Structure formats: C-alpha cells, structure tokens
Amino acid sequence: MPLVASERKPIGALAKVASLPFLAAFALASFRIGAWTMFRNGPGLADGAIPFTAYVVQALVMAAIIAADRKIDYSEHAFVRLIGVAAAGGTVATALIISSLPPLVFIGSVIHGAASGFCVVALGVHFCSIDPVRSCFGLSLAFALYGIATWMFSFMPAQAIAVASLLSYPLTYACYLMAMETDREGSPRKPASKPGAGVRQRIPWSMIFLLGLCTLASFITQVLVPTTERLLSSSYKLYWPVLLIVVFAFCCLWIFALRRSVRDLWPFFMLVIFSGLLCFIAFRHDDPVFAASFLRATRECFMLFCWIVIAESAYDEGIPALPYFAGCTLGLLSVPVAITAGVGLLLPRDPTLQPSSLAVFAVTAVTFTLVIAAIAVALRQSRRSGASGEQDAPRPPDAPRAEPASIEATLCVLATRFHLTQREEEVAALMAKGYTLPHIAETLCISLDTVRSHSKSIYRKLGVHKKRELIDLLESRSTENRKAGRSAKD
Secondary structure: OOOOOOOOOOOOHHHHHHOOOHHHHHHHHHHHHHHHHHHOOOHHHHOOHHHHHHHHHHHHHHHHHHHHHHHOOOOHHHHHHHHHHHHHHHHHHHHHHHOOOHHHHHHHHHHHHHHHHHHHHHHHHHHHOOOHHHHHHHHHHHHHHHHHHHHHHOOOOHHHHHHHHHHHHHHHHHHHHHHHHHHHHHOOOOOOOOOOOOOOOOOOHHHHHHHHHHHHHHHHHHHHOOOOHHHHHOHHHHHHHHHHHHHHHHHHHHHHHOOOOHHHHHHHHHHHHHHHHHHHHHHOOOOHHHHHHHHHHHHHHHHHHHHHHHHHHHHHOOOOHHHHHHHHHHHHHHHHHHHHHHHHHHOOOOOOOOOOHHHHHHHHHHHHHHHHHHHHHHHHHHHHHHHHHHHHOOOOOOOOOOOOOOHHHHHHHHHHHOOOOHHHHHHHHHHHOOOOHHHHHHHHOOOHHHHHHHHHHHHHHHOOOOHHHHHHHHHHHHHHHHHHHHHHHO
16 A cells, blocks of 8 residues: 555644543542542441441442353443443432431442442443543542542531532443543543454553552551541541642653653552551651551552553553453452451451551561562563563574564564554554554544554654654664575575
8 A cells, every 4th residue: 555644633732631531530539539438437437347348249249240241242322321320329329328227328338339339340441441641641630639529528517528428429420421422532442341353462460460469568558557537537638639649740740741651650659659668667656647647548549550550451452341450450459448348347446556566567578578579570571671672683694594574573573672552563563554544543443643642652662753764664674684584594
C-alpha cells in the first residue's frame, strides 16, 4: 500500500482536558465515599459484624460474576442495566443500615455487599477499557477526591453523612452512565469478556507477585493496627487526603509533563509504601497515632497502585477486562479485606494504638521482604532489557546461519528493547505498511485520538519525530540484519 500522508488536526488544551475521565473519577469517588460513611464513620465502625458481612458477600458476588462471565453471553446494554439494579439495591441497603434496627441492618449489609460487588466490577472494567494515561489520571483523581471528601465529612454532623450515604449509589450510577458515553469518544471500548482472536496476552506476573506481597503487608498492618475512633478523630487524619493529593499531583507530572509510561510508575508507589512501613517502625513508641495514621494513608496508596496496574496491563496486553480485573481485585483486595474484618471481630481493639512487639516484628519482616522483592523485580526488568539489546545486535561472522529479517521481525525486536506496548507495536506495524492514522483507527477498531496518542508514544520511545523517520528506521535496521544474515551465511 502506498504511503499516504495523514492529516493531523491540532488538539487544543481545553479539548485535551475535556477528554480526561473526570466523570469516571467522580463515579469511583462517590462509590467509595458511600462505603466509607457506612463502615468507617457510621454503624460499621461501632459494630464490626456489619462491614464483615458486606465484605464477605462482596467477595462471593465477585466470584460469581467471574464464573458467570465464562458461561453467559451478554450485551453491554444488559450489563449496564444490571449495574442500575445494583445501584438501586445499594441505596435501599444504605437506608436499612442507617435505620440501626438489628435485623434490618444485617439485611442491609448483605444487600450492600452484593451491590458493591457489581459496582466495583463495572467501574474496574470501565477503567480497564480506556488507555492507561487517562485511566491513571482518573484513578488517582478519584482517590484524591475520596480523601478530601472523607476528611470534610469527618467534621460534619451525622445527618449530613447519612444524606451523603443515600446519594452515593445514585450519583455513582449517573456518573458511570455519562462516563461510558463520554469516554467512548476518546478511547476504545474493549470487550468485557472474551478477547479477540490472535491477541497476545502477557499477564505481568512480576507485578502481580509484588502486589501480592503488598497485600500481605496491608493485611498484617490492618490486623495489628486497626482503624479506631481515636485514629479517625486525631489531628493526623489530614495526612490521608494530603498524601493522596500528592500522589495525584505526581501521577499528573509523570504522565503529562515528563511523558513517561504508566508502567514505570511502580517504583514511586513502592517508595510510598516503604515510607509508611518504615514510619510505623520509627515512630511506633514516640507517636503511635502519627505512625498509625501515616500507615493507614499508605494502605490507600496501595489500593490505588493495584487499580492502576490492573487497568494498565488489561488495556495494553489485550487481557479480557472483566475476569482479569475481578479476579485480581478479588485475590488482592476483597478477600484480604474480608479476612481482616473477620480477624478484627475476634481480636480486641487497642484504643491507645500502642503497637506490640509482635506488630513491630511483623511489619519489619514484611518491609525487608518487600525491599528484596522490589530489587528482584527491578533486576529482572533490567536483565530482560539487556537481553533484548543483545538480540538486536548484529550476529558475529561465526554465528549460526540466520534467515533474512523482515520489517515485522525488526519491529518485534525494537518493541521488546524499547518497551513498546502490544497496542503500540500493532500501530507501528500498520504505520510501517503506509496506513494513515484514520485507516489504523478503523483497522484496530479504536478512536483516532487513541491512535494519535499511541503514535506520539512510539515516536518518543524510538527517538523519531514523524512516520517517515519511523519507516526509515525500520528499513535500515531490517537491511542491517539482512546483511548480517548474509555475512553469517557466507
């Protein structure tokens, strides 16, 4: 196909800002605020059986959703209607819990857990279906809004908190509906169940392993340093929203100003988690409330870390969004939280927040384990980068006979060496064949703005500035490899 120059219309700053997933962020923040008012600042704080019941039901519902997704074919419209029913049920459940009547509270906690399971999966699938830059922005904004709102609600009377709880699910569903329509224009909507044929799926097992260790650390700290009324009413409660705002600001700086990959954000989150664990160890005796407050703030950052990693990997690697997100969330967040709530029912709460020797030893051990694991992951990534660089080097004269390298094979080597995502590799391959950007968008069933975003990322990673330079780079590398192959054959 002949090379045809593509026309690119400039996108203004206001248009770029408007394309960001603000509505999805508001939906997630509203949903989490409703759960906080029930379980962290309401009846659930006084009676641990209420959140425990809801968490267990939520985990069971998410497991049922994963099983049903494998066997039932459904449309997006039916899925959205089901989320609407869940949101209505969540509102009823909130009213039952607020009533404070023991039988109704128990029924409300069961319904609340079921409704939250559907809403969590729906919001997660949505963030997995938009490109990583926008999903990272939306997720970090949602957690920052959640931190600010919960800090403000801690100063409000119980009546205002009850009203916010009742409005949580309707607002979540309304924002979710509008986000689906708005974000569809700026990013592709990937399937919620079955992947397309021929899609390579590379699950980031090293990141999943690291998240699993963070889950263990969060579980240990939540059991040994549970949330109490003194912790929620302390002057250090501002640390929680402040840290989430700082994380949001850093994510924006990283992806918009520095134009770095979302995949490379994990060392920053690991640093935040390390800081919380080390702060707890250092200040456990001098100021236990401060140590526990900062530790609780880092646990929120870990949850954000999980969502960002899952959404980014599901989008870039073409992994089915619903089972992947629901499965990872179930194993990394929902089940550990349910177990933690169950353990909290059995263990007495320490209102002084004075840590025991066992707590200090356990947190110290898990901190060293996380450090070692993070170093191992970094070394593994560095080793893989080095190996890909060696594969890209010309073969020596005494090397085995090699077949002539095609442009596709050259692109595959460069994609590994320069960390192109699966979607970026697909876009670059079509660009090398002379496809225009609109034609690429039509071929891959994605939006034109998404293709432009991928092309900019490809240019930045490969050090080129336009399509002609990309094609020249691939052709020159392919020619060099063919010459090296002929030399080895001679």
